[in-house]
Amino acid sequence: MSTSTEPLEIRAILFDFMGTCLDWHGSLLPHLLPLPSHPSYPSELASKIQSDFLLQWRQSYFDANTLRISHNLPVENIDVTHLSTLETLLLTPTYSPWSPSFTAPIKDSLIQTWHHQIPWPDVLPALQSLSRGPHELFVHANGSTRLQLDLVKAAGLKWIFDMLFSSQLVGVYKPERKNYEWVMGVLGLEPRECVTVAAHTSDLKGAREVGMRTVYVRRWTDDIHDDQEIIKRENDAYLENMEDLGKVIREL
Amino acid sequence: MSTSTEPLEIRAILFDFMGTCLDWHGSLLPHLLPLPSHPSYPSELASKIQSDFLLQWRQSYFDANTLRISHNLPVENIDVTHLSTLETLLLTPTYSPWSPSFTAPIKDSLIQTWHHQIPWPDVLPALQSLSRGPHELFVHANGSTRLQLDLVKAAGLKWIFDMLFSSQLVGVYKPERKNYEWVMGVLGLEPRECVTVAAHTSDLKGAREVGMRTVYVRRWTDDIHDDQEIIKRENDAYLENMEDLGKVIREL
Numbered sequence: 001m002s003t004s005t006e007p008l009e010i011r012a013i014l015f016d017f018m019g020t021c022l023d024w025h026g027s028l029l030p031h032l033l034p035l036p037s038h039p040s041y042p043s044e045l046a047s048k049i050q051s052d053f054l055l056q057w058r059q060s061y062f063d064a065n066t067l068r069i070s071h072n073l074p075v076e077n078i079d080v081t082h083l084s085t086l087e088t089l090l091l092t093p094t095y096s097p098w099s100p101s102f103t104a105p106i107k108d109s110l111i112q113t114w115h116h117q118i119p120w121p122d123v124l125p126a127l128q129s130l131s132r133g134p135h136e137l138f139v140h141a142n143g144s145t146r147l148q149l150d151l152v153k154a155a156g157l158k159w160i161f162d163m164l165f166s167s168q169l170v171g172v173y174k175p176e177r178k179n180y181e182w183v184m185g186v187l188g189l190e191p192r193e194c195v196t197v198a199a200h201t202s203d204l205k206g207a208r209e210v211g212m213r214t215v216y217v218r219r220w221t222d223d224i225h226d227d228q229e230i231i232k233r234e235n236d237a238y239l240e241n242m243e244d245l246g247k248v249i250r251e252l
Numbered sequence: 253m254s255t256s257t258e259p260l261e262i263r264a265i266l267f268d269f270m271g272t273c274l275d276w277h278g279s280l281l282p283h284l285l286p287l288p289s290h291p292s293y294p295s296e297l298a299s300k301i302q303s304d305f306l307l308q309w310r311q312s313y314f315d316a317n318t319l320r321i322s323h324n325l326p327v328e329n330i331d332v333t334h335l336s337t338l339e340t341l342l343l344t345p346t347y348s349p350w351s352p353s354f355t356a357p358i359k360d361s362l363i364q365t366w367h368h369q370i371p372w373p374d375v376l377p378a379l380q381s382l383s384r385g386p387h388e389l390f391v392h393a394n395g396s397t398r399l400q401l402d403l404v405k406a407a408g409l410k411w412i413f414d415m416l417f418s419s420q421l422v423g424v425y426k427p428e429r430k431n432y433e434w435v436m437g438v439l440g441l442e443p444r445e446c447v448t449v450a451a452h453t454s455d456l457k458g459a460r461e462v463g464m465r466t467v468y469v470r471r472w473t474d475d476i477h478d479d480q481e482i483i484k485r486e487n488d489a490y491l492e493n494m495e496d497l498g499k500v501i502r503e504l
């Protein structure tokens with residue numbers, strides 16, 4: 001049992017952002033709903049196809065990053081990746097009938113919508129509470145710094161974090177080992193002083209590989225094809241939301 | 253005269269940090285005073301020689317950066333630069349008699365003291381007021397990210413800034429043109445949307461050269477050999493402290 005006289009071990013809490021802290025799905029869906037119904041689907045399934053479309057768009061963004069990593073390509077502006085993955089998705093048989101609805105201004109507007117997301121309801125109280133404690137709190141996520149600056153503002157999370165680390169700043173994507181090593185180097189911290197909190201098993205795998213502790217937060221929008229039982233065994237903690245995050249981190 | 257219906261032009265306020273926001277001299281002096289008196293100076297001059305020593309140490313840090321820029325050398329950890337400039341200073345005729353007092357633990361402790369500084373008294377109210385306005389506020393300074401994270405905490409300025417930009421992150425020092433261009437690129441801003449606030453004419457010269465607006469804040473500890481009349485003419489505004497900073501920026 002830890003006591004107040006023991007030295008603090010965990011110094012930094014590194015938060016994945018989209019998915020983990022932010023409800024990207026709930027943020028984008030209202031912007032798709034006004035589009036004309038998909039011609040192959042009855043109108044009562046409009047929200048279902050739009051939801052599926054978003055889940056696939058999100059997955060294709062992850063796939064695009066993974067592909068770039070495997071080809072040793074440099075990090076790309078997330079707006080550019082979001083546009084190219086959207087356009088590819090609209091070429092698939094399922095979504096091509098819908099393609100004429102996605103005019104250039106609508107596509108531009110959707111790309112910008114990723115910069116304005118709402119947090120999951122458990123996030124603000126958990127982060128406010130943690131920010132009053134002894135730890136440093138960081139956004140540690142793929143994407144651009146402009147995206148992260150816009151997101152903390154839109155989500156009401158401005159000034160909660162000590163600093164925002166984007167893959168644009170780091171120069172490589174998570175879960176590449178170099179990404180975590182660069183962040184720890186800049187912070188002057190050892191792996192045992194860091195915990196990564198994410199709704200993505202890949203982020204946590206990268207964190208474990210460098211020796212950080214890991215907390216998985218389950219979000220229905222993310223890791224939708226992963227076996228949750230495996231994830232529960234792999235990480236130091238598994239949470240359904242962030243309500244107990246402070247307690248879990250104190251006990252790591 | 254600007255009205256509320258006109259588009260906001262200035263979006264980002266970029267603050268130099270040490271010297272401009274922080275009183276490095278007043279922060280370090282108490283850590284030198286307990287050292288044995290310099291053997292060549294009567295004790296009543298103790299604080300004078302210690303103050304001069306600090307001013308020269310600070311200047312030698314600027315000179316070291318300038319030298320690195322002129323030789324196209326990469327940015328260096330500021331702790332390393334502070335140590336090497338301290339050791340060089342202790343080899344000069346003026347300070348070498350004092351050298352035995354600077355044991356290794358004292359030198360290490362002084363290097364760390366640069367991470368714990370107090371703000372000038374006008375800074376906290378000015379920045380708190382600005383942070384409630386429409387602009388984004390950034391630390392934009394040479395040095396390391398660890399230094400800046402420690403300094404915002406020590407100075408009571410945590411969560412005032414939207415983000416901290418160090419030369420370590422940027423990869424080149426101010427006043428190199430590339431430094432400002434990189435920051436504007438990351439922020440997605442044009443020069444006319446940015447104003448640099450600094451107590452260093454060199455920082456502001458770099459900012460002007462890329463087209464930013466500039467506000468000079470006079471601090472007795474910095475630019476001690478510069479002609480203040482020239483500085484007054486060169487910049488969009490010249491202030492004795494930050495009390496009127498908000499007003500000055502609104503009128504730029």
